[in-house]
Amino acid sequence: MFTKVWRVDPLRPESLALEEAGELLRRGELVAFPTETVYGLGAAATQDEALRRVFAVKGRPARKPLTLHLADPEEVFRYVKEVPSTARRLISSFWPGPLTLILPAASGLPPSLTAGGETVGIRVPDHAVAQELIRMAGLPLAAPSANLSGRPAPTKAAHVLAELGGKIAGVLDGGPTPLGIESTVVEVRGEELVVRRVGALLPEEIEERTGIKPLVAPAEGEGRWWLKAPLVLVEGEVPEQVVARVLAEASRQDRVGRRVGVLTREERVGLYQPFTALACGRVEDGPRSVAAAFYAALRDIEERVEIIVAEAVVAEVGKVVLLRLREMAAERYEAGRS
Structure with a gap:
């Protein structure tokens, strides 16, 4: 497979490149794109076959759900059963931004998106290329990091091409990602917040802005990383x-x-x-x-x-x-x- 590369301005991306990438996504192809955290591997979140291809290309375990990426915060209500008041405070404080919220999933979402579970991870990236791509595609995107599972996350288009070149339809090259580290993942359980992954947004920042002290779950532990040198x-x-x-x-x-x-x-x-x-x-x-x-x-x-x-x-x-x-x-x- 030929992987097309579009070089785009990270602040004012060209519409033609986004239109082409959006059309590929609507057809079920995979397109990598920059966010403020790392490069994501985008797939139409409404197409289960496209989602299964994400797992195959990355070598991602089927038990790990994917994160839904939206262009606008208000779209969250379409994909979840409820948005508790604690989640609303997080959304108003940190979206768009490097925060993924785990909420009760609405019925009808593709099983590959939720890995068969009852919750869904959602975030609104704070990056012009990501936001405009989602709008151009006309649908939400599932987008784990655009790398082989276990590898360091890609912060440049070259990192994506080194591992996924020839396996995906395209890469939007918007230069290095500003934050360079993954989003923070927070599960919302009523009035309780549980940090499932510490990322670019620190638990202390969540407490400072919302007044809620989140619990921090243990890290996944050893064995999940694959480096070429110990x-x-x-x-x-x-x-x-x-x-x-x-x-x-x-x-x-x-x-x-x-x-x-x-x-x-x-x-x-x-x-x-x-x-x-x-x-x-x-x-x-x-x-x-x-x-x-x-x-x-x-x-x-x-x-x-x-x-x-x-x-x-x-x-x-x-x-x-x-x-x-x-x-x-x-x-x-x-x-x-x-």
Whole structure:
């Protein structure tokens, strides 16, 4: 299959490209597109056959439901049985934005969308290309991340093409995604909120804006990530201790003949010579800059080395990236502890 690529302005996307992509989606084809979080693999959410193709192309387990993407918040009422007052507060505070809400599903939704369950995940992306594509298609889109299941999420069109090129009909290339990390998934249970996945929107931000303190469910755990090189995580509170432990671990791996890569901040790249060191964000720009660069940096460094040693000064990387690194790590060390 030929995969067409349309290069579009992320702020003012050209209508012709969106019209062509929308027509492909109406015909049941798969089209990848940028959101503010990561690139999504779009399929017509009303066509079960198209949804099944998403699972096949990604190698996604059938037990995992898909997320419904809408162009406008008010459309949510068409696809759910009810919108509790707690959900309405979240919608008014965070949509459009990096928040997926799990709500009771309306009857008649395709079984592949909900994985046979009674709930549906819905979000309204805060990205002009995504919103206009949904409008041009004239139907809601199911859109998990546009990558093979278990791989780091794609934040550039090139990441999509590297794994799904030749398997899908098209990719709307709107450049790098601004946030670079997945949406936060929140299940609404009446007055209770349960965070199923911590993403670009932190639980603390939800509490601050809504006055509701969400419960945070345990992460999915080890084994869900597939990296081309194993990752060793060194985390700690004190930068000097983390750097010393990273250097010790990189040297140990080098002595046994492995090509070592270090994932660090831009300000510290020079400290890790002669190893391959790659910057993932800047200390002075805060944790959001680390999150925005995280998946792209991982995809870059894993192609060049045999083992990755990732440094994580807790205050610098932030909660989301630290969680992802812990999930990915084949080995994990705390700097400053023997």
